[in-house]
Amino acid sequence: MPDIHEMETYIRRKFAEHVGLPESDLFGEDLTLAALITRSERMTNSVDLMEAFARTSNGLRKDFGLRVRLPALSLDTPISRVLEVFLQEAQSQQGRAA
Amino acid sequence: MRFDESILTLRVRPNDLDSLGHVNNATVLEYLEAGRWAWMEQHGVRHRTHILPVVSRVEIDYRREIHPQEVGVRTVIDAPAPEELEDSVTYRVCFRQRVFTEGGRQMAVEAAVHVAFIDEESRTLCSLQDFLAAAREPQRAGGGARS
Numbered sequence: 001m002p003d004i005h006e007m008e009t010y011i012r013r014k015f016a017e018h019v020g021l022p023e024s025d026l027f028g029e030d031l032t033l034a035a036l037i038t039r040s041e042r043m044t045n046s047v048d049l050m051e052a053f054a055r056t057s058n059g060l061r062k063d064f065g066l067r068v069r070l071p072a073l074s075l076d077t078p079i080s081r082v083l084e085v086f087l088q089e090a091q092s093q094q095g096r097a098a
Numbered sequence: 099m100r101f102d103e104s105i106l107t108l109r110v111r112p113n114d115l116d117s118l119g120h121v122n123n124a125t126v127l128e129y130l131e132a133g134r135w136a137w138m139e140q141h142g143v144r145h146r147t148h149i150l151p152v153v154s155r156v157e158i159d160y161r162r163e164i165h166p167q168e169v170g171v172r173t174v175i176d177a178p179a180p181e182e183l184e185d186s187v188t189y190r191v192c193f194r195q196r197v198f199t200e201g202g203r204q205m206a207v208e209a210a211v212h213v214a215f216i217d218e219e220s221r222t223l224c225s226l227q228d229f230l231a232a233a234r235e236p237q238r239a240g241g242g243a244r245s
Contacts, residue, residue, distance in 0.1 A: 047223065051190070055189075058187055069220075072222055
C-alpha cells in the first residue's frame, strides 16, 4: 500500500492530467473549482469537473485497490480542500482494507 | 452490450409553430428529448432510479424547416463504441439524433447530445454502467425506486 506522500503525489498528478492544467498552476495558486473550470480549456461545466474526480478515483481503484468516492463539493471549494478530502477518503479506505 | 437505434414518430402540434409557421427551434429540443425517452423505453431502461441522466452539451444543426406533418426522431448512441461499453468505465454518452420529415425522406435536424449521470442523493457523477445497473434493477413493490 502507498504511504500518504505517494498517494498525494499520485492524486495531484492524476487530477492535473484529467483537468488538463499543470500541477503547479492548479495547486500552486490553490484555485477554487469555479476558477479551475474557467482556466481549463478542457472544462465547460461541473459535469466535466466531476468526471475528472471520478477518473482520479477510478485510477486509485485500479492502481491501489482503493474505492474512493468524493462528496459533492461546491464550486467555491479550493483545490487544497479537494485534495484533503481525497486523502481522507483514501486513507479511511486503506484502513478498512488493512 | 449493443443498443439499436430507436425511432419515435410524432405529429407536429399547432402550438409547436412560431410566427413563420414552422417548428420553433426550442421545440425541436423537446422532440429530441422525447426521442431519448423512447430510446430508453426501447432498451428497458426505467425512468425512475436514483441515478438520473443529465444533458451536459447539445450540438444541433437545423437543416430544413419543419412544417405541420408527422416527424420521425431517430436516436442512436454515437459514443462510446459497443466494445468500450463492455470493457471500460464510461462517464458519459453521446447520442446522435436526427429528425426526419416527408415520411423519412428528408433530414431536417441533426444533433449530438452529450449525457452524464448524476446520483440524486449525493449529487455526484456516476458511470453509465452504474446507471444501467440501477435502471435495470427489478422495480420495488409500491412504485419506483425513489419517489
